Amino acid sequence: MSPPTVLVHRDPTVLAKAVAARLVTRLVDVQSARGTGSVVLTGGGVGTAVLRELAASGAREAIDWRNLDVWWGDERFLPAGHPERNETGARAALLDHVDVDPARVHPMPASDGPAGNEPEAAAEQYAAELRAAARPEDHGPVPSFDVLMLGVGPDGHVASLFPGMPALHDERPVVAVRGAPKPPPVRITLTLPSIQAAKEVWMIAAGEEKARAVRLALSDAGPVQVPAAGARGRRRTLVLLDRAAASQLPPGIERIASP
Ligand SMILES: O=C(O)[C@H](O)[C@@H](O)[C@H](O)[C@H](O)COP(=O)(O)O
16 A cells, blocks of 8 residues: 655645646546546545536546546435435536546446445445456456545545444445435445555545544554545555645645645
8 A cells, every 4th residue: 555645735726626637647647558547536525626627627638538437436325316416416517528438437326226225235236336347457356446536524534434433344345334424324435445446546635624634644543543544545645635634734744736
């Protein structure tokens, strides 16, 4: 697992623009090397702002959208099209505006989908979809995603992995979560082993209320107490922050990217 590199941008707007630009560069690099790429999206304020900035950027044309697999790190278990689903937000912010191949967009199942209103069955269905997409060189039950983005909650959660909850002890690639402290209570999430299968993990956070969680994510806290401390990529872990989210870091840990 790759130790984190911390980059600090001036404010949430510059942060979202910079992450969108970074995503273009990264996907162009992997697609030019391999012809295809994969990205895992996150819900939440900053994650969605990044998608909006990407949709607004002329550089988005550089991405070969039809040769991109789009996955989600977690989902709120609600009916299809529900405004609170992470999928709904991502489609409105970006996916409805670019030429993605619908067969390569992989939303997590909805509560009114074919798996029925059973989040455990829905999690298994998503795990099967990931398994089918994994290639021998991935050496595991999920693809080694090129980029996996994560928001960070004030309690240190990432995806729908909340502190102390059983999902953090689960070795299955995707699990159902019941009783999440952030509404809605029923969710589906990748587990830490699936997150750690990604080549690059980018944690993105903005705002003073995230400062403590970010400090703990970079400490030697255990992932059961601070799930963000377990979010690490195989080759690269980036922690992309605005100044407020970086305000409790020990001096010298971060690189100032946009003073
Ligand atoms: O369901 C969700 O909301 C997300 O998947 C969750 O993990 C989110 O990314 C963080 O809670 C940060 O959210 P904000 O950026 O909105 O604070």
